[in-house]
Amino acid sequence: MKGNKNSRRDFMKKVGVTLGAVGVSASSSVLSSCNQVEQASGDKIKLLTSSGELVEVDKAQLKPADMPSLSENQKRGRKGLTGKSWVMVIDLSKCRNARECMKACQNHHQLRPEQHHINVLQMQDAEHTAPYYMPKPCMHCDNPPCTKVCPVNATFKREDGIVLIDNERCIGCRFCIAACPYSARVFNWFEPRDAEKYKGVTYNIEANVPQKKGTISKCLFSADRLRDGKLPSCVSACPNSVYWFGDRNEDAVTNGTTNETVCFSELIKDNAGYTLMEELGTKPRVYYLPAKDRAFPFEGEISGHKA
Amino acid sequence: MRNLIRYIFITLLVFSFLNSNSQEWVVADDIASIQNPSPYTLQNVNKGKELYLKNCKSCHGDAGKNNALPLVPIPPDVTSAQMHANSEGALFHKITAGRGTMPQFETSISEDDRWRIVNYIMNFNPANEPLLVDAPKINAKLLGSVNEAEKKVEVLAEFQDKDGIYKKLANTPVFINSKKTFGKIKIGQATTDENGRAVYQIPETVVGDAEGKIDIIISMEDNYTVNELLLENAKVCAPNVAENLFDEAVLWGTNDRLQPWLLVSYLAIAVGAWLAIFYVVFQIVKIKRLGKE
Numbered sequence: 001m002k003g004n005k006n007s008r009r010d011f012m013k014k015v016g017v018t019l020g021a022v023g024v025s026a027s028s029s030v031l032s033s034c035n036q037v038e039q040a041s042g043d044k045i046k047l048l049t050s051s052g053e054l055v056e057v058d059k060a061q062l063k064p065a066d067m068p069s070l071s072e073n074q075k076r077g078r079k080g081l082t083g084k085s086w087v088m089v090i091d092l093s094k095c096r097n098a099r100e101c102m103k104a105c106q107n108h109h110q111l112r113p114e115q116h117h118i119n120v121l122q123m124q125d126a127e128h129t130a131p132y133y134m135p136k137p138c139m140h141c142d143n144p145p146c147t148k149v150c151p152v153n154a155t156f157k158r159e160d161g162i163v164l165i166d167n168e169r170c171i172g173c174r175f176c177i178a179a180c181p182y183s184a185r186v187f188n189w190f191e192p193r194d195a196e197k198y199k200g201v202t203y204n205i206e207a208n209v210p211q212k213k214g215t216i217s218k219c220l221f222s223a224d225r226l227r228d229g230k231l232p233s234c235v236s237a238c239p240n241s242v243y244w245f246g247d248r249n250e251d252a253v254t255n256g257t258t259n260e261t262v263c264f265s266e267l268i269k270d271n272a273g274y275t276l277m278e279e280l281g282t283k284p285r286v287y288y289l290p291a292k293d294r295a296f297p298f299e300g301e302i303s304g305h306k307a
Numbered sequence: 308m309r310n311l312i313r314y315i316f317i318t319l320l321v322f323s324f325l326n327s328n329s330q331e332w333v334v335a336d337d338i339a340s341i342q343n344p345s346p347y348t349l350q351n352v353n354k355g356k357e358l359y360l361k362n363c364k365s366c367h368g369d370a371g372k373n374n375a376l377p378l379v380p381i382p383p384d385v386t387s388a389q390m391h392a393n394s395e396g397a398l399f400h401k402i403t404a405g406r407g408t409m410p411q412f413e414t415s416i417s418e419d420d421r422w423r424i425v426n427y428i429m430n431f432n433p434a435n436e437p438l439l440v441d442a443p444k445i446n447a448k449l450l451g452s453v454n455e456a457e458k459k460v461e462v463l464a465e466f467q468d469k470d471g472i473y474k475k476l477a478n479t480p481v482f483i484n485s486k487k488t489f490g491k492i493k494i495g496q497a498t499t500d501e502n503g504r505a506v507y508q509i510p511e512t513v514v515g516d517a518e519g520k521i522d523i524i525i526s527m528e529d530n531y532t533v534n535e536l537l538l539e540n541a542k543v544c545a546p547n548v549a550e551n552l553f554d555e556a557v558l559w560g561t562n563d564r565l566q567p568w569l570l571v572s573y574l575a576i577a578v579g580a581w582l583a584i585f586y587v588v589f590q591i592v593k594i595k596r597l598g599k600e
Contacts, residue, residue, distance in 0.1 A: 261490035
């Protein structure tokens with residue numbers, strides 16, 4: 001811990017020196033070009049925006065990203081966002097197995113192709129019922145069985161309702177996998193995806209990145225994106241307006257595709273929303289709207305199902 | 308042998324003809340001749356456009372840009388001659404029933420709304436006078452205040468006429484929204500009177516924060532360019548107590564949120580178990596000593 005702190009101090013010192021140097025050189029260049037109205041260092045940097053456009057930005061406009069230290073990150077990650085109570089509503093009638101949510105999630109959380117924080121399942125409830133697609137993230141239960149069994153306090157529930165994992169604490173005993181009735185958790189059996197690329201990157205508890213071999217990972221409602229005021233990756237990535245996400249305290253949820261905001265309780269009431277396995281008393285935070293009036297036929301394969 | 312190849316060739320040719328015929332999507336005359344019950348108005352076309360963007364654009368692309376998805380067959384552009392070879396009734400039938408890669412919308416879009424999509428498509432029909440969906444927008448200005456005592460929002464709307472002078476905007480709806488984390492939710496709407504004024508009574512069902520405050524956003528219809536008016540921290544609702552997950556005794560809170568009764572009962576059991584073990588050991592030692600005597 002001590003060594004870590006020292007290295008951080010060194011790093012900050014270096015950053016300070018560099019910024020100072022940049023400031024001096026920038027101010028001198030400003031002085032030397034007093035007659036110029038616009039001040040620009042002239043150095044352009046090509047950047048890729050989130051919408052996929054390539055833009056050229058002046059170097060002077062760039063600011064270093066505000067990344068907290070590991071201990072600070074763990075502290076605020078454990079606390080959560082005060083006054084919020086995140087909920088997700090999944091409209092099964094809209095899902096047509098585009099799997100964009102899964103792709104976005106695996107990219108965000110650096111997951112291997114076989115690891116899923118969110119997985120689109122092919123469901124058929126009984127022999128003669130209609131099959132449907134069901135995206136299944138972590139339910140972020142209000143009475144989570146997983147956090148009760150953790151022997152090292154690595155997985156916990158925060159104020160805003162999100163169940164998180166601290167991979168720095170996790171010992172990989174997998175009790176929580178056994179406890180979770182929704183199979184929401186995955187274990188890093190192998191070296192994580194892009195392990196080489198993200199070597200030495202500071203761990204972010206709100207995104208579980210970089211992933212750690214021998215520890216647990218699971219859906220986090222993209223807690224790091226929520227802190228920035230953005231919707232979770234899966235919600236934003238969906239092309240078929242399946243996901244609604246919002247704050248239960250505000251009684252409002254927003255659709256990730258259409259950006260429409262509606263009343264949460266009305267949405268649940270009007271569409272007969274339900275939660276998974278509520279008989280277990282886990283009080284999930286993910287609500288489902290039944291797969292009725294579907295515009296798209298089921299095209300998956302379920303053994304024994306006659307289409 | 309040569310005959311056989313010839314037969315196969317001819318059969319293939321015939322089949323390909325049959326196939327190309329079957330690709331023609333013919334709608335029965337009685338269905339195709341149904342008149343559109345939805346009047347061809349700007350409002351309906353706008354609504355149709357909204358529905359088109361939501362449900363159809365992903366395959367058919369933007370109007371006039373010919374950027375449809377490369378499916379087989381290619382979904383025609385809404386401005387194309389292929390699209391407008393259909394009558395309104397035929398378009399309605401095709402949207403309703405679907406075929407092949409074109410999904411059916413009978414179950415997901417209401418009948419009225421399907422007719423409105425037809426309204427929108429007909430907006431691009433060369434025979435129709437195009438309604439000005441993309442008409443230049445009118446500049447407007449909103450002023451407003453919140454009467455917290457009576458829980459009312461008062462709005463004054465003005466528009467800029469041709470000479471650039473702002474005048475009172477009468478008989479126009481203004482929308483009252485509440486700002487939420489990821490967007491705004493419509494509370495209701497009010498129509499301005501001849502003085503450009505509108506008053507809206509905030510219903511009691513609106514949910515605010517712990518102090519009963521909401522951020523009100525006042526907006527207008529799409530054909531106005533207007534800076535949405537944000538009235539922050541309007542105390543117009545009853546205080547809404549946020550749920551606190553850690554209030555009641557819960558088992559899942561570890562370490563820092565440990566429940567005292569849990570700690571006490573755990574310690575009692577642990578200490579009791581050790582005491583029992585020690586008691587047994589002492590008894591055994593005692594018996595041994597007694598035996599020696």
